[in-house]
Amino acid sequence: MLPSQKMAWGNVIVWGTYLIVLAIVLAANGTVLFWQENSLKNAFFIITGVAFAAFIIMMLFVWTGASRAKVTIDERDHKIMNRANALAGPIAMTALAATSLVLGLVYVESENSVMSPYFLMYVTLINIVVYWLAQAIYTLVAYRRN
Amino acid sequence: MAPLQKRALISLLMGLALAIALVVVFVTRDIMGFRLIVYALWIGVPVVYLVLMNLTRLSKLKQIDERDKLIKDRAPKIQWLSVIFTLVVWYIVLNDLYWDQGQLPVVYLTFIFISTLIISTLAESLGILIGYWRMNRNG
Numbered sequence: 001m002l003p004s005q006k007m008a009w010g011n012v013i014v015w016g017t018y019l020i021v022l023a024i025v026l027a028a029n030g031t032v033l034f035w036q037e038n039s040l041k042n043a044f045f046i047i048t049g050v051a052f053a054a055f056i057i058m059m060l061f062v063w064t065g066a067s068r069a070k071v072t073i074d075e076r077d078h079k080i081m082n083r084a085n086a087l088a089g090p091i092a093m094t095a096l097a098a099t100s101l102v103l104g105l106v107y108v109e110s111e112n113s114v115m116s117p118y119f120l121m122y123v124t125l126i127n128i129v130v131y132w133l134a135q136a137i138y139t140l141v142a143y144r145r146n
Numbered sequence: 147m148a149p150l151q152k153r154a155l156i157s158l159l160m161g162l163a164l165a166i167a168l169v170v171v172f173v174t175r176d177i178m179g180f181r182l183i184v185y186a187l188w189i190g191v192p193v194v195y196l197v198l199m200n201l202t203r204l205s206k207l208k209q210i211d212e213r214d215k216l217i218k219d220r221a222p223k224i225q226w227l228s229v230i231f232t233l234v235v236w237y238i239v240l241n242d243l244y245w246d247q248g249q250l251p252v253v254y255l256t257f258i259f260i261s262t263l264i265i266s267t268l269a270e271s272l273g274i275l276i277g278y279w280r281m282n283r284n285g
Contacts, residue, residue, distance in 0.1 A: 001210075039164065081221035082216070083219060083221055083222040085219070085220070085222050085226070086218075086219045088222075089222035089225055090222075090225070091228075092226060093229065093266065096229070096262070097259075100255070100259060104255055107252055107255075109197070112252060113251065113252055114249035114250060114251055114252060115250050115251075115252050115254075115255065116249060116250070117240060117241050117244065117248070117249070117250055119189075119250075120203060120233060120236055120237040120240065120258070121200045121237060123233065124175045124233040124234060124237065127229065127230065127233070128230060131226055141279070
């Protein structure tokens, strides 16, 4: 298996699990505005911290494995990575717009004239995670097709 | 100049004009029909982007070669990174300004989204132009 494939699998496992766990925690508490309760806020930061730590460990494993095996990246890999980036960008932007719209509607419904600073952190994080996931899924599909 | 390069340059100039318009609207918001102009920008930015980067490309498809495709495929990464940095900058600036209050006015949401759209459009055009510049420089 090539390093880019390993990284894609790692991304799917780490960030897919992250989104599922986060969805379960938020659904169990009945709100998407995690910053409104201290316990939920702590849970959010712990889940996010663990996911980032797992992501870094996974990257280190893939990089050290690739440098030991002296794997070379060819034109096909470059093409797949470029296509993956081209596809992941619009998907992440759509996720950003959708998250912003949903959270914006939550604010409008509650007739708030102020919002939490966590709002921006939330949409940025969702954008990053969706980008990595979309990129990883496309990479796996492209290698399978080839 | 390649068709894609020309389109990117026009898109960049249009994006800059819209960005300046946004700043002008923000500065003169008490004088002008603030909300209407903001709505016009909301619709204007994606329409300009769609026409310049997608619709007009269809008729010139035969003029796009492998080099153009390579540059076009690389640009979205720059575009995405620019969006992320825009959001991070907004987060830092607004947090710093409203640290004591602990809450931000909802009106900033509109500016954040419009600026993200504009930056996204500008970054793709800039990415394409940088791609051509680097390719011409390195051969």
